[in-house]
Amino acid sequence: xxxxxxxxxxxxxxxxxxxxxxxxxxxxxxxxxxxxxxxxxxxxxxxxxxxxxxxxxxxxxxxxxxxxxxxxxxxxxxxxxxxxxxxxxxxxxxxxxxxxxxxxxxxxxxxxxxxxxxxxxxxxxxxxxxxxxxxxxxxxxxxxxxxxx
Numbered sequence: 001x002x003x004x005x006x007x008x009x010x011x012x013x014x015x016x017x018x019x020x021x022x023x024x025x026x027x028x029x030x031x032x033x034x035x036x037x038x039x040x041x042x043x044x045x046x047x048x049x050x051x052x053x054x055x056x057x058x059x060x061x062x063x064x065x066x067x068x069x070x071x072x073x074x075x076x077x078x079x080x081x082x083x084x085x086x087x088x089x090x091x092x093x094x095x096x097x098x099x100x101x102x103x104x105x106x107x108x109x110x111x112x113x114x115x116x117x118x119x120x121x122x123x124x125x126x127x128x129x130x131x132x133x134x135x136x137x138x139x140x141x142x143x144x145x146x147x148x149x
Contacts, residue, residue, distance in 0.1 A: 028045060028046045028047045029043040029044070029045055029046075029061055030043060030044050030045075030046050030135075031043050032044045032060075032127075032128060032131045032132075033124070033127050033128060033131065035124055039064065039065055039066070040062055040063055040064045040065060041062075041063045041065075042060055042061070042062055042063075042124075042128055043060070043061040043063070044058055044059070044060055044061075044128075044131065044132060044135070045058070045059040045060075045061070046135060046139065048076075049132070049135065049136050049139050049140065050140075051140055052078070054080070054111075055078040055079055055080050055111070056078070056079040056080075056081055056132065056133065056136045056140075057076065057077070057078060057079075057089075058076075058077050058079060058132045058136075059074060059075070059076055059077070060074070060075040060076075060077055060128070061073075061074055061075075061098075061099060062074075062075065063097055063098070070096060070097040071093065071094060071095060071096065071097070071101075072093075072094045072096065072097050072098060072099050072100075073091055073092060073093045073094065073099075074091070074092050074094070074099050075088045075090065075091045076088070076089045076090040076091075077089065077132075078111055079129055079132045079133060079136070080116065081129070081132075081133035081136065081137075083116070083118075084118065084119040084120075084126075084129055084133075085116040085117060085118045085119060085129065086116070086117050086119075086125055086128065086129050087109070087111065087112075087115040087116050087117060088109060089108065089109055089110075089111065090106055090107065090108045090109065091106070091107045092104060092105075092106040092107075
């Protein structure tokens with residue numbers, strides 16, 4: 001192999017490495033559910049699933065569908081898989097789908113006992129808790145099972 005071919009191979013490997021690094025930091029949105037009334041869906045950034053003290057963290061993308069417009073919201077959520085409950089820790093609304101367009105103010109909330117929404121509260125809450133906790137069970141290491149069932 002000539003020096004020129006080796007240089008090209010090294011450059012190609014370096015470029016591929018940079019592309020993989022940038023992809024590793026991209027959000028990995030997975031479709032979780034469509035609401036029964038059909039006016040919005042929820043996706044979960046699977047790469048955001050992480051064990052935190054007392055809960056599983058996950059980033060959610062809410063897509064709202066209207067006849068004349070679409071908008072979205074990104075929510076950082078806390079999931080207590082043992083107690084089957086959820087609460088949002090932050091929420092940012094966007095003027096367009098896919099968390100694009102003008103971003104509104106981000107509302108931030110402290111983790112608080114009185115803010116937990118039980119899975120039994122409504123079918124949507126039940127479904128998203130079930131989805132996130134099921135994926136977290138398979139994604140997170142056994143030693144990260146602090147809030148898992």
